Amino acid sequence: MPREIITIQVGQCGNQIGMEFWKQLCPEHGIGKDGVLEDFATQGGDRKDVFFYQADDQHYIPRALLMDLEPRGINGIQNSEHRNLYNHENIFVSEHGGGAGNNWANGYHQGEQVVDDIMDMVDREADGSDSLEGFVLCHSIAGGTGSGMGSYLLETLNEQYSKKLVQTYSVFPNQMETSDVVVQPYNSLLTLKRLTLNADCVVVLDNTALNRIAVERLHLTNPTFAQTNSLVSTVMSASTTTLRYPRYMNNDLVGLLASLIPTPRCHFLMTGYTPLMVERQVNMIRKTTVLDVMRRLLQTKNIMVSSYARTKEASQAKYISILNIIQGDVDPTQVHESLQRIRERKLVNFIEWGPASIQVALSRKSPYVQTTHRVRLLFVPTLSFFNMIISCLTLSLSLSLSLSLSLSRAHTCTGKERKRKHRAHHCLS
Incomplete structure (x- = not known):
């Protein structure tokens, strides 16, 4: 019996990489852009039910929840050629539509206000699963919605679905460039605490590395967001291929993670x-x-x-x-x-x-x-x-060498902001 996984896309970045993920998964299972199974896709021996389910008219719908605090990213998906693929009941956009203003505390607070509506969607998808294994969260840790609202959602999932796995694909900001978002280091560090405490597995994806790989390996002069997002979707697709096209081992998510994570807190992975x-x-x-x-x-x-x-x-x-x-x-x-x-x-x-x-x-x-x-x-x-001690989180984090350096840069950026006497109360609720 396939063990279903529900994908949750939060914020503009999360929805963009999520859309690329579904664009890649559909052809791999012989599913068209509108969810209709192609005539030739009948003998694949695959497990479509892990990430899709069939509607009454037999077309396939992703087990996906799309949510954002501003309509821009969601509108792009609803106007794309894959607009008929998703269940529109699983799309949430804040009534205010003003977004989180790249502020973690704002996103966290708004997530707290709308959590009942979101969890109704989660519960409906979970009840429609025969053997739910867990959740996959796609988000960025640098903005306001993906970091703040994503953090609150992680805490809620950990509380209400404590026996289910929660895996995240977390996009870290570009450390080599100065961001227009002055509170980006605060957003990153506040989100990192929730990833440490509430996620079972965190796949770290660094925008700096994605751009470098696109330039040096793919020879793209100015890689677009769609091209870097396609790198993320390739990793997501490949990491789930043993679940969707199973063999005799590693047929579920817990089997994959068991060999990688020796202790619960050592769950930050690279790819x-x-x-x-x-x-x-x-x-x-x-x-x-x-x-x-x-x-x-x-x-x-x-x-x-x-x-x-x-x-x-x-x-x-x-x-x-x-x-x-x-x-x-x-x-x-x-x-x-x-x-x-x-x-x-x-x-x-x-x-x-x-x-x-x-x-x-x-x-x-x-x-x-x-x-x-x-x-x-x-x-x-x-x-x-x-x-490594991150003082502003009051949390002792055990991190890999590569991740500790990445986080130390974020910590350094935070220190610079404090030296400039930046008004930290903008990050506090």
Whole structure:
């Protein structure tokens, strides 16, 4: 029996990456833009019910909730070519329509006011599931709605659905550029506390790294939001492929996370994916092997968290765990030989107190999507954690080397704002 997952998209960023996610999932399951199953999509052996359900007229509807405090992002989805895909009863826009003003406290307070309407939508979707496994939250930690309202929603889900998994795809701000939002560091740190306490798994996606990968690997001069969001949707799709096209192992979300998260608080994960392509590069095909894709993703420049990619501390980082999700027709013997060569060359540095092994999950490819490469791989590591005190949160956080550097930059930005005597009361409710 498939274990259903409900996707919750909060704020402009969350709805944009969520829309790209559904645009990618539909072709992989042979579902058209209006939710109607294509005539050829009958023998795929896939689990559509994990992320979709069928309406009375047999068309497929995503198990998705779309919510925002301003109508702009939602209107873009409702005017797109996928506007008939979603259940319009699962779309929430604040009656005031003024948004959160990029203020965490404002978004949190408005979330508290509308939580009954939102939880009615969540309960309705949960009641329509046969065996609900958990929730996936898509949001940004830098704005007002995704951070503030998303934080309140995390607390509510943790309270009312304490036995269900909550996984987030959290987009971190670009640390290399000065933001127009002066309270962005406060938004990030306040959201981080809720992610630490209320989420079971946080997949960190760094805007800095996404832009760097788009420029250096995809050779895009000025990557658009749609192009960087497509990188996020690729990771989301690949990370759920074993749930949707199951084999004999890792057929549910808890099985995937069990090998990655040794203790409940060590749940901040990074990702890398190869090969990445855009439409105009369809003729630039190279040969892919299991060893090739594994070695590529051990290079820090291919990780979608950029804070330690080019620092001397990168060589000192130790892995707690690694999960490789391999898509394609792969001989298990090739996987074993590739892992053996990686061990012999000592390409991976693991912690001393844990099992020094790379977990591998083999996944089938969608028969409805023609891929140009034989092997594709999603790399999900958990790095060694260093203790770090974030004073303004009054919370001791154990974070990986890469994440601690990313967060220390956010903390530094907060310190700069305080030195400038910025009016912190704008961030307090």
